[in-house]
Amino acid sequence: MLAGGLVGVVAGYVVVSVIQLAGSTVPITPWSLSGMLATLAVGGWFYSRNLARRLRDQRGSITPEEGVRALVLGKVMVLGGAVLVGWHVSYVLKYVARVGVPAPQQRVIHGALTIVTSALFAVAGWLLERACIVPPGDDGESAEDS
Numbered sequence: 071m072l073a074g075g076l077v078g079v080v081a082g083y084v085v086v087s088v089i090q091l092a093g094s095t096v097p098i099t100p101w102s103l104s105g106m107l108a109t110l111a112v113g114g115w116f117y118s119r120n121l122a123r124r125l126r127d128q129r130g131s132i133t134p135e136e137g138v139r140a141l142v143l144g145k146v147m148v149l150g151g152a153v154l155v156g157w158h159v160s161y162v163l164k165y166v167a168r169v170g171v172p173a174p175q176q177r178v179i180h181g182a183l184t185i186v187t188s189a190l191f192a193v194a195g196w197l198l199e200r201a202c203i204v205p206p207g208d209d210g211e212s213a214e215d216s
Contacts, residue, residue, distance in 0.1 A: 078156020
């Protein structure tokens with residue numbers, strides 16, 4: 071997760087710097103990105119709770135394919151969230167000194183909200199990864215049979 075955040079910081083800094091050097095206006099992060107990340111984070115959180123409950127209560131109630139898909143989805147959410155957090159940290163730090171001006175102020179506010187929702191998205195992915203861990207228990211054999 072740390073590597074994803076560092077990649078995001080470097081990529082965000084480079085892209086914003088190149089846009090500025092080209093004389094173009096750096097776009098403001100849209101509100102819809104934060105809304106989408108928050109919605110996906112809530113969905114991932116509910117899915118992780120449901121998956122963990124199903125694995126705990128009804129052992130073997132999911133197919134191996136569903137388990138792998140959930141694990142991959144969790145990993146993508148963690149890494150994607152970390153990259154977006156890093157990207158927007160560099161984006162916000164670039165404009166935080168000029169927060170008194172309207173356009174940089176919007177960049178800082180939108181970027182800060184995106185940092186929070188990206189972090190929630192990554193945490194939901196981490197919870198989904200954790201939900202994929204099958205609890206130790208009865209595999210059909212008891213320790214006394216061995």
